[in-house]
Amino acid sequence: MARRRKGDDISGWVVIDKPAGPSSNAVVGAVRRALDARKAGHAGTLDPAATGLLAVALGEATKTVPALMNAPKTYRFAVRLGAATTTDDAEGEVTATSAARPGDAAIRAALPALTGEVMQAPPAFSAVKVDGRRAYAVARAGGEVAPAPRPLTVHALTLEERPDPDTAILSMTCGKGGYVRAVARDLGAMLGCHGHALWLRRTATGPWAEGDAVPLAGVGRADLRPLEEALAGRPRIDVDEAAAAALRHGRPVPSPGPDVHGGWAAGPGGSAVALVRREHGVLHAGRVIAPGGAAA
Incomplete structure (x- = not known):
């Protein structure tokens, strides 16, 4: 046991x-x-x-x-221009250098191509799986690994500061699965000067x-x-005590209104009952929240 x-x-x-x-x-x-x-x-x-x-x-x-x-999550990060690294950040070994240093206008002109619905290739040193193995495990063992590009939604990407010719500080808001290191790498490649992430800080999450x-x-x-x-961004459906009890036991309940996928049911007092979907006027429970699940 x-x-x-x-x-x-x-x-x-x-x-x-x-x-x-x-x-x-x-x-x-x-x-x-x-x-x-x-x-x-x-x-x-x-x-x-x-x-x-x-x-x-x-x-x-x-x-x-x-x-x-x-x-969505928001990041503030610094891109060091002029060098590419094995890890796409400052901890890796330098693999290529350039004396070119693009101006602010060139950086801003490149950012729209990295914004919106894009395909982003994760760094070689990342936790994504390639042929059943973590990419970083293959890379650390000296093997060559190239994770396939994946879809990513980048809501916003802006140049915030330019403290010196070697450094550009950016802000990015993106969806699930985004790699700041990959943005630094790809921006450097687009500008023809190489680049890697010097530091990054997550400034907002949900x-x-x-x-x-x-x-x-x-x-x-x-x-x-x-x-x-954590559920603030999802549709909330208020239910009475009887419906809350039924949902917690996995039983569907009538719920008029438009179909909702990815919503949550709130019982009397606003406490979460379950993650739910509403189809054709019927509310179905997914993950059920035990009574007393609110913060103590």
Whole structure:
């Protein structure tokens, strides 16, 4: 029999301002231990060297992770022009250099091609799978790996600052699966000067911005946020107590209104009951939120 994980059944989100150094999983583990939570996860990996918002889900909030994984995220990052690296960031070995330094106008003119519905090739040093193996595992072993381009929605990509000829600071808001390192690499290639990401910081994720984040050091239960906050971008369907009870037992209930996919049902008081879909006037439960799943 599997040993039951120790900890309390607390639920909610903690939005951490991740420092440079620890992996995203290490941050999740630290939050789980600090709050003595039984179950934890996160909604969107940040590389160890990256900083910024890492949303950590506890307890029943882990059932809402998919909603936040698909939500837009915003990054502020620096592109070092003039050099390409093996990892597309400052931690890799330099593979090519250039003396060319494009001006601000050239950079701004290149950005529309990287905006909108694009195909982006993940970095060789990334967690995507190629022929059943993680790309970074192949790359670290000295093998050649070229992850296939994948669709990505880039809502906005702008040049924010130009502190010196070698550096361009950009801001990007994108959907699920975007790699800032790949943007730096592709921008450098388009400009004919090579490029890599010097640093990056996630400044927003789903409904949360920098002002909502708390430092990892000293995090506690007072920092817990209601799990419903992660569902703010999805259609909300209010139900009465009887319908809430039926949905929690997996039974469909009548619900007039247009069809809704990817919504959530809220019981009396606004607490989440389940992730739902509404088809032809009938509400069907997907992931069910246990009573008391709101933040303690």
